[in-house]
Amino acid sequence: xxxxxxxxxxxxxxxxxxxxxxxxVAGLAADYLSPAALWTIFLPLGAVVLLLTMxxxxxxxxxxxxxxxxxLPLAAGTLSAIExxxxxxxxxxxxxxxxxxLDEAVAAADSAAPGAIGLTVLPIGPGHLFNPRWxxxxxxxxxxxxxxAMLIDRCERATTALAR
Numbered sequence: 001x002x003x004x005x006x007x008x009x010x011x012x013x014x015x016x017x018x019x020x021x022x023x024x025v026a027g028l029a030a031d032y033l034s035p036a037a038l039w040t041i042f043l044p045l046g047a048v049v050l051l052l053t054m055x056x057x058x059x060x061x062x063x064x065x066x067x068x069x070x071x072l073p074l075a076a077g078t079l080s081a082i083e084x085x086x087x088x089x090x091x092x093x094x095x096x097x098x099x100x101x102l103d104e105a106v107a108a109a110d111s112a113a114p115g116a117i118g119l120t121v122l123p124i125g126p127g128h129l130f131n132p133r134w135x136x137x138x139x140x141x142x143x144x145x146x147x148x149a150m151l152i153d154r155c156e157r158a159t160t161a162l163a164r
Contacts, residue, residue: 048064
């Protein structure tokens with residue numbers, strides 16, 4: 001049995017079969033490697049539109065769900081809901097980094113009941129098992145910021161409801 005690459009050996013590549021995975025990976029890579037700005041939503045959406053025009057709905061849906069605009073908020077919301085159901089309220093910090101809304105977190109902790117909000121330092125960074133770099137580091141920081149923003153919003157809504 002000879003192992004050959006039939007299409008390549010004959011000098012032909014079937015682009016309708018080979019191009020969709022390339023577009024999907026390129027769209028997701030462009031999404032996660034781009035800076036955190038509003039215009040970057042067009043990068044994965046462009047890949048989704050291209051895949052839909054090629055009638056590759058499943059791959060287009062996968063790209064949409066794995067984009068940072070869907071995956072990170074969905075994951076942070078799910079984890080936030082699980083913590084809320086357990087009655088836990090923890091502001092997360094990355095071991096060697098800072099969070100962008102730390103001042104808001106402190107204000108939310110002060111306005112809540114004493115001891116209602118804790119501070120959890122995640123074991124992420126140099127010297128830990130999980131030490132993300134570059135784009136993965138940005139994704140983790142965005143995830144932590146979203147989680148903390150959801151917690152702060154929940155605390156503000158709870159204090160507003162108690163004040164009524």
